[in-house]
Amino acid sequence: MSDIQNQQKSSLAPIDFFKPSEIIRIFNDFLARSSASAKVVYLRGIYLKSQSNTAYSGFYYDRIKDEDTQDEITIKLTQSQRNELKNGNLVDIAGTIERRITPQGYIQLNLAVSRVNIVQHQVVTELEMKQSELWKKKSQRFKNVDTTIENVLYQSKRPLIALILPTGSIALSDFDTAKRAASTHFDFREYRITFSKGMELANLLKQIDSIGFTAIALVRGGGSGLEALDDINVLEAVTNLNTPFISAIGHEDEKIFIKRIADKVVISPTDLGNYFRETIERVDKSMNDSMAVLREKVKKEYQAQIDKATKQNQELNKQITELKKSYDEGQKQQKKQIEDANKLNTELQKKVAAITKTSEEGQKLMKKQVEDATKQNTELQKKLGELTESNKKTTENIGKMQATITKLTSENTEANKNLTNANTQIADLKRQLAEGGGISKGLFYAVLVIAVIIIMLLLFTK
Numbered sequence: 001m002s003d004i005q006n007q008q009k010s011s012l013a014p015i016d017f018f019k020p021s022e023i024i025r026i027f028n029d030f031l032a033r034s035s036a037s038a039k040v041v042y043l044r045g046i047y048l049k050s051q052s053n054t055a056y057s058g059f060y061y062d063r064i065k066d067e068d069t070q071d072e073i074t075i076k077l078t079q080s081q082r083n084e085l086k087n088g089n090l091v092d093i094a095g096t097i098e099r100r101i102t103p104q105g106y107i108q109l110n111l112a113v114s115r116v117n118i119v120q121h122q123v124v125t126e127l128e129m130k131q132s133e134l135w136k137k138k139s140q141r142f143k144n145v146d147t148t149i150e151n152v153l154y155q156s157k158r159p160l161i162a163l164i165l166p167t168g169s170i171a172l173s174d175f176d177t178a179k180r181a182a183s184t185h186f187d188f189r190e191y192r193i194t195f196s197k198g199m200e201l202a203n204l205l206k207q208i209d210s211i212g213f214t215a216i217a218l219v220r221g222g223g224s225g226l227e228a229l230d231d232i233n234v235l236e237a238v239t240n241l242n243t244p245f246i247s248a249i250g251h252e253d254e255k256i257f258i259k260r261i262a263d264k265v266v267i268s269p270t271d272l273g274n275y276f277r278e279t280i281e282r283v284d285k286s287m288n289d290s291m292a293v294l295r296e297k298v299k300k301e302y303q304a305q306i307d308k309a310t311k312q313n314q315e316l317n318k319q320i321t322e323l324k325k326s327y328d329e330g331q332k333q334q335k336k337q338i339e340d341a342n343k344l345n346t347e348l349q350k351k352v353a354a355i356t357k358t359s360e361e362g363q364k365l366m367k368k369q370v371e372d373a374t375k376q377n378t379e380l381q382k383k384l385g386e387l388t389e390s391n392k393k394t395t396e397n398i399g400k401m402q403a404t405i406t407k408l409t410s411e412n413t414e415a416n417k418n419l420t421n422a423n424t425q426i427a428d429l430k431r432q433l434a435e436g437g438g439i440s441k442g443l444f445y446a447v448l449v450i451a452v453i454i455i456m457l458l459l460f461t462k
Helices: 003-011 020-033 079-083 126-139 145-154 173-182 198-209 226-230 232-239 269-435 441-461
Strands: 040-048 060-065 072-077 090-101 107-120 160-166 187-193 215-220 245-249
Touching (some): 145 269, 160 198, 198 232, 215 226, 269 441
Parallel strands (some): 072 107, 160 187
16 A cells, blocks of 8 residues: 555544445335335336246246337236236336345335236237347346457557458458558457358357457448348347457447447447557557656656665765774774783783792692691600500509508508507506506506507508
8 A cells, every 4th residue: 555545544534334234224224215115106118027937925026128228127016917918018007116225236126016907919029029138138247348458458468359240241441441550459350251141150159259359349331131130149149258249330320139239339340440549549648648657656766765775875874984983992992801801811820820839839838747747646646655555554553552542541440440449448447547546657657658659560560
C-alpha cells in the first residue's frame, strides 16, 4: 500500500463494516416495506413456460416476455393457473410485485399472479421461443470484448483474432485497409465458409472456440441471405462460445437475432476494421499517458532515492569521522595500556625474582633451623633419656627412703612404746619407792641415768 493510501486510511473515521448477508437482509426488509409491493399491477406479454416442472412451496416460476423486446419478468403461478397456459400465449395477467435480494446480491422481481386472461394463442413461433431461451442464457454470460483485447495489448502481446468470412464474398476494401493497419499489433486468421449452411458454420464456431483465440469475429456485408445466420444451430453455437464473439454483419438497420447474443456488435465490416485500429490508438495513448505518469513517478521516486542516499551518505561520513576519532582515541588508550602493562610486567618480574631469592634464602634458613632443631631434639632426647634414667634411680631411692622411713617409723613406734613402758616402770618405781619408804637420792639419780642411757642407746642404735 502506498504512503498516500496509508495517509488516507489513517485520516478516515472508524468504519462500520457489514457482511454481505447483512446488506441483503437490510435491503430485503426495505423492499418488503415498500408501498409499491402491495399494489396490484397488470401486465401484457408472451407467456414462456419454464423447462422445469418442479414446484417450489406449491408454486411454479415461469416468464412473461415483452412483445417488442427481449425483456422478461418472472411470474409465480399455481398449478391450476399454469395448466391454463401454453408456450407463446399472449396473456393479460394481474398480481402483486415481490422483490428480494438474492444471495448473489441481485434484486429479483417476481409477479405473484392472481388472475390470468389469454388474449391470443400462439403469438410467437417455436423458433422465437427458442431464441428467447438462448438470449436469456446468453444474458448471463456476456463477455467484455474491449477489456479482453485491451488487456492483451497492455501486456505488449498480440491479440489473436479469428475472422469468419463467407466464401466468395466481394472484396471488403475498407475493412482490408483497416485490418492491414491493425496488423502491426494484431494477428488475424481468416476462415472461409458458406454462411447458408448453418450446421457447418456451427461446427466451425465450435472448432475455433477450442483453439484459444482472443476473440472471434463474424464478418459479412449487408444484403440478402442474412436471415441464414439466425439458424438455430448457429445461434446455439454462438451462445455456448467461451471465446468473446463479435458481430460485424450487414448494416445497422438490418435486424437479425444473432446480433442480440453477440458480446460486441459493430455496424459493419468497415467499422470492425476501424474498431481494431481505434483500440490500438486508445491503448497506445493510455500506455503513453501511463508511461508519462510512470516516468514522472519514477523520476520523483529516483530523486527521492537520490536525496535519501545523499542524506544517508552525509550521515555515514559523519559516522565514519566519529568512528575514526574514536578509533584514534582507542589506539592511544591501547598504546598507553600496553606501556602500563609492560611496566607492570617488568615490576612483577623483579618482584618475582626477589621473591625467588628470598624463597631460596628462606629455604636455606629453614634447612639450618631444621638441622638445629633436629640436633636440639637429639640432645633433648638424650637428656630425656638421662632424666628418665635419673628419674628411675630417684624413684628407686625414693622407694628405699620410703622403706627406711617406714622402718624408722616402726622402730620409733617401738621406741615410744619402750619409752612409755620405761616411764611406766619409772612411775612404778617411784610408787614402789614411795610405798617402801623411798630410796636414797643417789640411787634415784643413778637409776634415772641408767634409764636415759638405755633410751639413748635404743635411739642411736636404731
